Amino acid sequence: MTCGGSVSEKNLNEHELYQKWFDAHQYQQLFQTLDDISLSKWKTQLSTQLPELFALRHGQYQKWFDQSQQLPKLHASNFNIIDGVLSIESDELKEAENKQEFLNFIRNLSPWRKGPYCYNDIFVDTEWRSDLKWDRLVPHIHSLKDKKVLDIGCGNGYHCWRMHEHGANLVVGVDPSWLFLAQFQAFKQFLPSKPVYLLPMGIEQLPENFQSFDTVFSMGVFYHRRSPIDHLFQLKQMLVPHGQLVLETLIIDGELGECLLPKDRYAKMRNVWFLPTIKTLISWMERCGFINIKMVSVSTTTSQEQRKTDWIETESLVDFLDPDDPCKTIEGYPAPKRAIFVVDKA
DSSP: OOOSSOOOSTTHHHHHHHHHHHHHTTHHHHHHHHHHTTOHHHHHHHHHHHHHHHHTOOTTHHHHHHHHHTSOOOOOSEEEEETTEEEEEOSGGGSHHHHHHHHHHHHTTOOOOEEOEEETTEEEOOSEEHHHHHHHHGGGSOOOTTOEEEEETOTTSHHHHHHHHTTOSEEEEEOOOHHHHHHHHHHHTTOTTSSEEEESOOGGGSOTTOOOEEEEEEESOGGGOSOHHHHHHHHHHHEEEEEEEEEEEEOOSOOTTOEEOOSSOBTTBSSOOOEEOHHHHHHHHHHTTEEEEEEEEEEEOOTTTBOOOTTOOSOOHHHHEETTEEEEETTSSBOOEEEEEEEEEO
């Protein structure tokens, strides 16, 4: 694989570094898959985008990548999902020196938001019990067997592995966070041949009117978008005809037409824009042309699902709520409540 075009002597070191990064992330396998499923045009686009993204990488990412390259070669002798925990068994991690080196590495990747994960007896107790969300939605979605799946805002890829567990033959997660990419790679290195990939980009950098994925997930993203209608249209354009969208977002109680637009922060988050009622969001999805709209779950976020652990150094749910009234955020808004919708493209 080449980055496209000639490489000057001045940029040779950066080019070689990118090539190491490209190989370590198994993107050549992704490119081959895209050729096999007639998505060569996307491969061509990625061949230009990925070097540009890597050139603008987060300042910490080079340190994380270098540390990952110094780890001993690690393999999975077994991979299971046990009670929602992504569990790797590795013979190399049975050696005390290797175990300590790997533990130090993943500790340096804190905070760990989504999971949980386990490497032999190293349990990464993440802030979010992401398995609980998966358990709420999985009975209601189309079969993922032999499907192409896209996970928008995938975080460190926990749910991508759950999608693979349910038979998807290609899972692509996109998330612009370089920390999440490093966390994903900490797990992916044990299972390099699995068709699960994370691209460090946002939905805006995907091809327009792509129409290539059987199922698209957008979970915990919608309320971060300044234009929710545009986001719905973007998601729709990613789907093949008759494909399914799985949308999970914060909502508020209320009637049709009502929507909360926080004045500044919501639950201490700066980038929260629109929190609609269920009826309002359904009307938006209808306006965007989705059909078979079903709201399959509503849940109030509790400390069972989101809490501070030894794997994060920041605040968590209890710090975001009014200490005198946990039904409200610290700013006085309704406490976080989440709904999951499954909808089809015509």
